[in-house]
Amino acid sequence: MAGESTTYVHHPVMVREIEAIFGKVPPGVVVDATVGGGGHAAVVLQAHPHLSVIGLDQDGSALEAAAARLQPFGDRVTLRRSRFDQMSAIVHDLGYGKVAGVLFDLGVSSPQLDLPSRGFSYRNDGPLDMRMDERQPRTAADVVNGYEEGELARVLRELGDERFAPRIAKAIVAARPLETTGQLADVVRSAIPAGARRTGGHPAKRSFQAIRIEVNEELTTLGDTIDGAVDLLQPRGRIAVLAYHSGEDRIVKDRLRNAETGGCVCPPGLPCVCGATPKVKLLRKGARKPTVAEVSANPRAESARLRAAERLEDAA
Template identity: 55%
Template sequence: MSVSTAARSFHQPVMVDEIAEVFAPVAGGLFVDATLGGGGHAEMLLRQDPERQLLGIDRDPEAIAAAQERLAAFGDRVTLRCERFDRLGELVDTAAGGPLTGVLFDFGVSSHQLDSGERGFSHRHDAPLDMRMDSRSALDAGVVVNTYEFAELRDLLRRHAGERYAHRIAAGIVAARPLRSTRQLADAVKAAVPAAARRSRRHPAMRTFAAIRIEVNDELNLIEPAMRAALARLQPCGRLATLAYHSGEDSIVKIILREAADGVCECPSTLPCICGAAPTVRLLRRKVTRPSGAEVERNPRAASAVMRAAERLEPARS
């Protein structure tokens, strides 16, 4: 199958071999790629088992178009939906293809979005302040940068990026308003941080851009409802895998999976358990899996990736 330049540029899939290993034992059924991108992981999953049906979800219309082209040869085995992945539950409930047996989440921003200068995701390109994964959304980076109060900016920089200079950067942004372009924003951040930070190997605005992007797309708040919907619908012996690139993403994933694996009891500690709490998943590894050195050398953007995976258990017998 030939893949166009547009589809290839959308995302170089990360840890494909490791993801393939997670799902290799899972036969047939409905698989959900909840963060479809250009369809690289989806193509692997469809090739791995000819009995699988795939539901691909992405809020970015450009991603849907690229994946549609890439996956065209798989015909009616593929259904694509241009939606946020927190709608996963209702999309699965109305999808054809049998019981849900596999779910993949690949969080964060795609290579295509970073490299498409006009979309404003990166400090490397001079572009309007946008950063929307879905251009239909009302909130964009310009609104965040130019209308949020100082304290709101400071707090989102701390919350979404762990930015140590959040106070100084927020003050610098407010003082530089109105800001109309990514270049102006990057310059305002650079001017706000200490000289030592400006000499760092990484551009001092990288964390700020990531924090604003997460705010614009409400990325962290979508993870929990989507994962809980997936786990509730996953069939016994079905598997779920996540790829996270940001500590905030991975922290949410870790909490949800460990709660499911531990079977957290809701009863008072002084009374016997009557809530029937029991583990619902088995963690395939207690620790995260990271990309190989060879992969990071080929694709530096994979360097921060961490993978977690779990298998749905049979319901506990009463």
């Protein structure tokens, strides 16, 4: 798009917390499953000379930015363009058995949101795209113009927690074909009752989030990938996950909790007799949130929830 900046600027979230988590792992390789522009990876590599990084991302421009940012760390860095559900296969292809850590910083990067040509933005007009991986065939236009009304309403409700999902879906269907993010934002705004438009940020925020998650199938493989990451960890290796909305965080919480109990089905408070073997201990019970100071410096940190766990010495 004319005049569009190609500089990749993304301020990584909760960096001191991530740095501290991976300071305590044994020497080895950390998989940054969503390396983006390499901000977290650079912090980990800088602070912890005993670690190297395998960085994955499905977005080609993110990987280019990561390659430039992480170039000073030389052969301590290996980057692959891939979805994170391929993590175990990539780690094994690179000749590693187990890893010292896995980091997920889920969701979108600032450049994806900010560049109008990527079509994620409800603030800047662009094509209805929203693909993190531009090699994938399905775009936001396919969802917005192709889904049946009921299916569209389900996406908006389940992936965006949008309480006006049926009204918005109906308005989108009536306005078809939609071609740009600006048109979509206008249709969503006008479908929301005037009184409700004044609360909860931009009126199109939830709908855009929902369509983006649908286009990129963001929740489809997350749970199984977290299970796979737990199984890749060497003893005392750690997994850390930053999630940015409730649907993501629920999956992270459930999968880490399941790894903590080993899937135990015994009644709470009674000794385990079902044979479950715990795999990890949680580093803390609930999710950590960014500090007030971080949120005021970087408003995109606001919804971040960090959960982390450590692989037990004697896990099966």
